[in-house]
Every structure is written in structure tokens, then in C-alpha cells.
Amino acid sequence: MDKKLAVLVLAALAVGLAGPALAQGGSPAPPPELAARVSSIVGRFPGGTAAATAALAAELVALGPAGLAGTLALVEPPGGADDAKARFAVNGLAVHVTRPGAERERLLFVKALLAAAAASPDKDRASFFISQVELAGRAEAVKPLALFLSDGSLAGPAARALQAIGGPEAARALLAALSAKKAPAGDVAAVVEALGALRSREAVKKLIPLAASNDEGLRRAARAALANIGDPAATGVLSRVLVSSSSGERARAPQDLLLFARRLVESGRAAEGLAAARALLASHRGPAESQVAAGALSLLASAIGPEALPDLLQAACGPDARLRGAALEAAAGIAWDGAALGRWIGRAKDSGPETRAGIIDMVGRSGDPAALAFIRESLADPDKVVRLAAIRSSPPDDASLLLRLLDTADDEEAAALRAGLLRFEAGDVVPAAARRIDTTPHPGKAVLIDVLGEKGARGEIERVFRLAADPEPATRAAALGALAKLAGEFELPSLVAMLEKAVDAEDIVRLQDAVIAASRGADPGRRGTALVGLMKDASPARKAAVLRVLSRVGGERALRAVVEETAAADLQVQAAAVYALSQWPDFGAAEGLLRVAATTASRRYRLLALDGYVRLVGQSGTPAAGKLALYKDLLGQAFDDADKKAVVRGLGAVRDPGSLRLLAGLLDNPALGETAAAALLDLASEQAPHERWLSGPEAHSALRRVEALQADPAEKARVAALVADRLRQGGFVPLFDGRSLAGWKGLVADPPARARMAPAELAAAQAGADERMRAHWRVADGVLVFDGEGDSLCTAADYGDFELLVDWKIEKGGDSGLYLRGSPQVQIWDAEANPAGSGGLYNNRKGPSAPLEKADRPVGEWNTFRIVMIGERVTVFLNDRLVVDDVVLENYWERDKPIYPSGPIELQAHDSPLYFRNIFIREIPRGEAAPSARTDPAPAASFPGIRTAEEHSPPGLASEGRLDP
């Protein structure tokens, strides 16, 4: 008996389910009324809220086992029809039945999952069901899951589910699988891994021989499992590694042993565990193995605490920095008594500076008085590393100790002292710091000044102003920094006076910061008022100095002043005002900027104003449609092209189909085309799930035009990849990989003839056809090329309703076509010889067979078809022009019948060389589409709860995917 079948039958028996009728996927087919009921409930998934989901799940549960089985039957294998709702429903059930107090429901559902998994011929589908058992299953699932352990592709998922369920029963089931059979090593490793995770002592006997297996993966899995189980019987095997083992395995061995030792200690075999740890510590003294010694130390420290003192002391004072650090880290977790701390401190005094510093850090955490005395003493240590440790370990109780050190501190020590001093309350540090400023040299002096600022020492502000005029730049810098923290509106006149006169570039920046900080202190309503007051009757130099900071102060009063000064007579003042306005932080400046743009004679001002305006619109909370209208308005005005570029760039950030349309319309503009292309790429560089329009026809057409505009092949490829991403997000998949004929096959006869062939006959014919295909169809530079001599090329898969994108090119006199569902045809021919043009349903007798217009590009250039087929009806766009409008495709092969429900897509060979590329298809689930194909928007994965496009833009724009004729 076939193995798969064995699993299927056994599993069905095990869960007590044996339905005679097997539907698709092998599940028992529910009666039609029930199926309809299930499908209507599933159709309402996903729930918008937890309560809604629970209600839907409860409806399904209420339908009983048959309802649950019916739900599971709706799950498709990957690549099948869109089963997102079914998967939502299944997972919704799994979540619902695992709520507390739903044991009976849980049991029913898990049974259904196991039966469906067992009956599913598709392993990915079965694996999905098992993953839900991993979430919801308990004891009842153990035996049925065990049956999958011998199935190559399901052993892993089943072992994981058993591991998640846990308990002795699951471990026994796993162990039985280990004993029972000879499976590929990979599956055994999964079982071994689960046994290890479940710490099954019963498994130890079986695992020990596997730890010497010839398969490295299995050997390593067994060693890890034995280590985690921690049974003493594994001591021997874990203490050795095979000579033939890999370096990775040998590096891993001591880590397994460490875990094993820890498990021994945990299970009351402390002596053995600690002996193993000490042995590892003794045998791993080299600098490249400190991670092992560290593990041994950490085990000792956690197991015996203070008694590990000798081991820790030795390691903490050794030559290896990493092991020292590890020992001190382990020591920090132990509550040392006074005597032990004394030994640490004693040893510190006898050790080198790094060790001393490390011990200070460690004992500093204890807060013990003896430790504090040692830390205080170490502040005067001759070695800086030690002093730094002492500084950071000092509690904030006596600032004078730290202040003294500033006299001799270098930059690093000064920074540490600064951090230490800021830990004090202002009253405990400010007076002493202020007293020492004049006598302390840099960098200590700067720290003291900074401390005054940080601690808000307003009482010392006179002193700080004095220092801000010091000839020494470092002193000035520190003092100006402190003023930014201390100064308020009261000090603004002084600050502005200084700013006006300052010449040093760094001073100016610091003074500006101080002015801004001093102005910001005011309440928001009056913000900027005092500063603007200082401009009254002031010199141009002072006005300009104030204007340069106003945009960073903000406020209505400040804005009014800036707008006013954009008309100033003095050029210096006017320039500062325009610049300030262009940098304004909020939308209030928009009107002023527009006015400057419209009225100024200066090109530079106009550009500044427009850039500023576009930025403000972009960052405003205006809805996308509103932004679009504002930008459109600007483009309509009489600015020159250089100015308009700023607007075009702004459009790239407006996530709305309207801006896509506007930018696409600018692509052919000689001055703005390049900027528009860049903006389009910005727009399309990412796509939120609700932004379906980025996968739609307009976006596709625009992006392909951008692609064609790129001269650099690498850029062209980047754009092509972006187009493919957008299409994928819209549900399209590539039919042609650009590299090979994968996914294609040769043509065998016609659909009625193929239907009459016996399987073997068809297979033989197909093999021959494939060989002919390879002789005449090839791939060159990402293009599918036909040499003009063989047969048509067919997709390997059949398609029903779909949207197809394909680029094609012919030579003079060339002839081809696209067969849909294996039937002719959407016509391709040389439009010079056939003035009607390409795209018509050439073989129609009753309905129209000619295209609505000729939309062909000259022979030798690329053309693009977008073909939508739903039911019997076909719509064709050629180069974005509608050429076939929802016309029934007649059955050429059997004239009395309607077109077949599905079939391959074929690229027709007709005795002339042909070129195809960029072939993408989106399958349209039956029944989803509206009767007219033309207005069908490309659906993307959509999620409830995400803001929809409609909320971002007016309805007419967002929901419409069709092209303007």
C-alpha cells in the first residue's frame, strides 16, 4: 500500500471519521444546503472586531462537525483559488475554541483539523491544518499527530505540534516514532529535537546511540537533546566528541556540556554538575574560549553563590578581559557579606588597573559602607581607568569630592565628572561649582559653567553673561550654552544686542540658540512678541539678526513681522525675511509665501517661496485631494519651468490617484518630464494595501513610460522591478521569468482534439511539442523570441477569468495573435498592411471582429495589450486605447458551443518572427467581477481596519481604475 494512503486511512480511523464521499481535498462533502450555509458564513470573515469574529466562529461551531469540516474544505492548496477568507475562518475558529471554558468546541474543531490534514492530498494544505493543531490541540491530538511523523513533509510540522502540546503522552508518541522506523535523517532530527525540548527521560536510551550517528545534523540534535534532558546516563557521550566531527560541532560540545551540568544541578545532582563545570573551567583557559569558562563560572555562581568566591576571584583577576568581565558580571548577582567584600577589595588593591576598575564597578552596586570607602579612596587613584570607575560608582552625597577632580581632569574624566555632578540637586552643587569657575582650568571650567546651566542656576546669570564675553573661546562656548538654558524674555535685549555684534560663526550659532530658547519660554500665545518688539525702529543689522531666528521661534506675532519685512526696503532685511518665511514651521506662512512668489521680481526669492510653500502643503494635514488642488493651481499659474519643478516634486508625495494622473500627463513635457518621472517613482516606491490604484492600469502605463525614459540600463531594470512589485501587489504574477521558458509548453493540436487523446498519447505528443518549442522559442535579453518557424507557445497552466498584460513586437509583414482559453484570438498583425489595426477578436462571426480603432505603434516598436476576460466576454486595450469593448469571444473550434470555461493562453506562431516580454496575469475569482470588465479595479490584498483610499481622496478618483478614453 502506498504510504500516503496508509496515513490517510489510519488517521481517519483514529479520529473516528469515515465519510464515504470525499470532496475536493479529500474532505467529506457536506450536504449542499450546509455547504451554502458554511460558505455564506465564511464569506463574512474576517471579523472587524474580536466580538464579530467570535460571533462568526460561533455560527460555524453551531453547524457541528459537518460545518467545521465544510469550513476546512474551503481551504485551497497554495496557488489555488483565493482562500483568504477560509484561512481567516479556520484561524478564527482556532482562536475562538482556545478561549477558556470551550473544551467541547475545541475538541470538535481539533478533530476536524486532524481529519482534514489526514485527508488532504496536498501537503502544504495539510501542514496549514497541523499548524492550527499546534495552536489548539491537546492530548486528543497526540495519537493522530503521531501518524504524520512517518510522512516526509509532515513529520516536521507534526513534531512541532507535539512539542507544543507537550506532556508525557506526546513524548511517548515521539519516542515510538523514533523507535519504529527508518526515516530520512531530517525527520528524525525533528523528532529528536522535540524529545529534547520535552525533556523526555524515557528517550535517553534511544538518543545516546544517535549521538554517535554518522549524520552530523542528527548527532548534534541528539547531543543537544541529551544535554537538555540532563540524565546522568548521557555523561559519557556528552563528555566526548568524535574525531570526525566538524569544527562547529566541536565548538558546540562544551556548550552542550554546560547545559547538561546545569540540568544536573537543577535535578539535585549538584556535585556531578559542579564537577563538570569546574572541569570545563580548568580546561578552557585560553582567551578564545572564555565563553565556555564564563558559562562554568555563571553556573557555579548561581548554584553555590558566595561559595564560588575563590573561582570568581581567580577569574576576575586573570589576564583575559572577557573572562574578567564575565566573572564580575556573575559576581554582581551575588549578595556578598562584609568579609567577602573585604576580600574583593583587598584583591583589587593588589591587581592591575583594569581589574581594580572592574571590582569597583562590581562592589559599587552593593551600596556597602566598606565598598563606598574604597570607592572614595579610588577617586585619587593614579590610574585614570580606576578613577573613572570610582567617579561613576560614587553616590551623589558629596559634590566637593568630584569638583576637586575637575582641576586636573582631561576631556574624558571631565565628561564623567559632569555626569556625576548632574546627579546632585541644584542646591548641593551650584554654589560650590560657581565658586570654583574662575580657578578651574579647561575642560573642567566648561563643565562647571555647564552645570550652572543644566541646574537652572538663574541666580548666577550675571556671572554667566560675563563669561560669555570671555576672550577664551571654550569659556564663551560653555557660557553661551548655559545662557540658552538659563535666559528668559528678560534677557532677550542683552542677547539680541550680543547677536547683532557677534562675528565669530560659532558664537552666532550659539547666540541664536540662546535667543530662540529664551523666546520659547513664553506662553505660546505671546511667543515671539518680545523678540519682535526688539525690531521696532532697530537698525537693519539688528532686524536681520532677529529675522534669522524668527522661523525657529514661530508664533503669530512673529509671522506677521516676517511677512511685513518681506517688503522691506533694505535688501539685507528683505532677504532675511523671505528666507525666514520660506523656513516657517507651520501652514500659517502659506499665504505670505504665495504672495511673495506671485509678486517678487527676484528669481531666487520666487524659488525659495515656492519651495517653502510646497513643503508646507506637503506636511499639512490637508487631505490628499486638497493638496492636489493647491498644487494643480500652482502649475496653472504663470511661473517658469524651474519654479514648477518644485511643485512637481511635491506631487510625488501626494498619495492620490489624481497626482499620479497629473504627473503622467507631464511625462512628455520637455522641461518637467524628468522631474515628473522622478516624482512618479517616489509615489510608486511603496504601496499600502489600500492603494490599489498603484497596481491599476494608469499607474502601470505611467510607470512603463518612465521605464522607457531611462537611459541607464541599471535604472531601467530598477524601474522594471518596481513595476513588477506594484503588479504583484495588485495580484498579478509574471508568466515569463525573463530567463527561461519555465511555465510554458509546446502546442499539441487543438482543445477538442486534445480532449479526445488518451493520457499516454497526449503525454507523448506533449513531449514532442515541447521539443519543437525549444527549437524555435528562446529567451534573449529578457525577451521571448520566436524564430518564425515552429508552433505556438502555450502557458503550462489553464486560466479562466483573468486580466493579462503583455508587450509584443513584430517585424514588417508580421502576423500573430493571442489565443485565450486555447481559442483564437486577439489579432496581432502589421497595421500598415491591415489598416484596421491589431487587437480585434479576429475569428468572431456574430459579434464584432475588428478593433474599435487602430492603436498600433509602427512595426518594430513595442506594443502593450491589456486583456480582460470574464465569462465569455473580452475587453482589450492596445497601448492604453480601448479597442475591444466587452465582446463575447466565439468558440472557433466548436462553433455551436460557447467559449470554453478555461484553457491555456497561447502566443500564436504564424510564420513570422515575434517578440514578447513583460507578461503578467491576474486571475479573477469567478463571481467576483462586475458584469463589465472595463471598470474592474485591480484588487489588492485588503485588510479591514485600514483606512481606505476613499477616506484619503474624493470617491470619484480613488475607486476608479479605468483609463480615460
Next chain:
Amino acid sequence: MPKPRPLTRRRFIRAGAAAAASLAVVPRRVLGGQGHLAPSDTLTKAVVGVGGMGRGHLGYPGAVLRAVCDVDRGHLAAALEMAGPGVAGYTDFREVLARPDIDVVHVATPPHWHALISIAAAEAGKDVWCEKPMTRTIAEGRAVVEAVRRTGRVFRVNTWFRFTDRFYGFGTEVRPIKKAVENRLLGWPVKAVVSAATGFDWKFFWSGLTHARPEPVPPELDYDFWLGPAPWKPYHPHRVHGTFRGYWDYDGGGLGDMGMHYLDPVQYILEKDDTSPVEVFADCPQQHPDACGSWRRIELRYADGCAIVLDGENRDTRAPFLEGPLGKLYRGFESDIPGLRQKLAGLPDPAPQLTDFAEAVRSRRRFALNEANGHRSCTLVNLAKIAVQLGRPLRYDPATGTFPGDEAADRLANQPMRAPWRL
């Protein structure tokens, strides 16, 4: 039972039985490698995972790049080109870890690999600089903490707002916020709201596809290795590289992306570096089992009454970032406490932190954001993910890392890995 065999360094090989022969655990020094801690200016590093995020790590200061590693040969080639001469490329991180001349390993793979590579690196004696989110599950986080402690290594997570930079859209650094809370100017307990209103916009474009037709694996990608510990699923380009965050198997949507950036400082401010919330609640639409979706609101409450609210819809546009019984602190450090800045200045500053990773490596001291507090802040992210996936209120025990009475939640917190990978 016999006493454990003493471990000696002498090889003993039983003649004529090569396959069964064994040798005592050999110290790595014998296998080669210098191993001395490099002098201060020559710390060396390797970057594992050199997609967009990892290539950003190549130039991080503090260590000299020696090796890059990726399971996608395209990524590897791009990284090698960026890195210049003297840098070796690998497709298996284990080969990188076997190199004795590398001090620090940067882990910039997708999150489902973070724990395994971090642990393996620590066990190989390397210090670790790990991308956020630190781990994909709570159990993985606990394992990383244990491994870093056991091996005595230095570890950091690649987020930094608790000690430097303006805290996203809040408008100031974290330090004055921490100072205000630590000095109890807002009172206690404190509630934090993390939303657009307080400066933290949640990104919801990290959503997976709920239905994608499998595609052939591109030849440059070792997809099986890319999946590693994650369950096997058919390949689709949206599962990997720039879009993996949309899938539960590898990350957790916008929570995984921004969660640690936003929440780690909040945890520090609320003085919760040693503990985790005891209750979690999520208001969200139902989640797909494979693809992450959006959520509206998540609340995490601590035992002492402190709470963190994640407002994904920005429903309360006037929400304070922090609120305590004595006052509120809004975005931009606005407050209803009169003269807050002045009051604050005179008070003691928070304790200094060690914020230079190279210095932490050299001095063997814990980095400001290390395995322990990093695990706690990543637990906030992982708790939120579980609450979103289950859609029901959860109780959590910070000491044991379990959800009393909710086995399904426990299973999401501790997911078995695909063999041969294991914690």
C-alpha cells in the same frame, strides 16, 4: 553512576575505529585563533544579513568590517561592493562565527533569525549588535538573555532613543522626560500614550498578502536557509526581503518595525526594565494566520498601575504622552505643570548610561540597552503581537514568562522551530 570523566586536553584515539573514536572536548585555542581582545582601535566585526538594513551596518563606527554574510547572493555581492577590499563574503553565518579574528557580530537578518544567530555568536565568543525587534517571540528573548549571560558577552539592540537623539516626533530627547518621571513630578503611577498625537505614528503598510500564487525561487536566493527556523511555506517574493515584516512567521507588521524604537524608551521612563506588563488588551480586526494586518488600540498594564497605550488610529488627538496623578506631559514637552522646566532643572539627573558600544566591548561593561532590558522592551512588542493575533485580553506573568490560563497564548510565545534549528 560513574563520576563525570575528567576532561583532559590529550587526544586519545582508539586505533582502528576512526568512526567511533572520540576525543575529549578540545579547547578552541588548540583549533587555532589568537583570541586576545583587540586593542581599542582595531575591534573587528562581521555583518550577518546584508539586505537594505544590514548594508546600513557596514559603516557603523567602532569596529573594522571583516566579513559579510547573506543567503541571497545578490545582497552579498552588493554588500561586498560597498565594503571594498579586505572583506570576505559568506552565505552561511556559521562560517563567519568560526573565524577567530572577529570580535563583534551584527545581526541584521529578518527577526526570525535574530535569536539563533545571536545565541550562536555568543557561544562562539562574539559580542553581538542585534537589529530590532530583538527576537520574534518571548521564549527566544529569554534564550538570548540566558546565552549572553552564560557566555559573558556584551550585547546591544539597534535602537538608541533611550540614550540619544530626539525621541521620534516627541520633540525632545528622552533624558528630560525620564528626569521628570524619576523625580515624580507627574506623580505615580504613570500612563503613556504612544500615538501620532504624541509623536509616534504607527505604520500599517507592513501588511502581508493573504493570497499569493507561489513563484519559483530566484536562483540567487537560498530560500530554505532564509526560512531557517520558520515553517516551510511556498516561495513568493513578497514573503522575503523588503516586505517580510508583513508575515507573522518572520516579524509582526508595524509593531515589529517600530515597536522597539517607540516602546523601549517608554519602558525606561516608566522604570520597567526589570519587569513586564501583567495585562494586555488589543482592539483590532481579526488577523490572518499568515499575514499581519492592522490594529486600532493596544493597552499594556503593569502590576503597579503604570500603563502603555498604543493608539493606532490616533483617536485621541489631544492625548498627553505621559499622564500621572500630578500632571501631564504632552508632545514637545508641553505640560499642565506650571514652570516644569525650571522645576526640573534643579533636580538630580538620571543615572548616566554606557552608550558607546565599542567602549562596552572593551571594558566588558553592560551597554545601556542590553540583552536584559532589550528583552523586556521586545516583550512589549511580542505581547502586543499575541494580543492582536488572539484578539482577547491576556494576563501575563512577568516572572515565568507565561500566560496563566491561556495555553494558546503560551504557544504563540514559545513556538517550536523547524529542524535542524532549535533554541
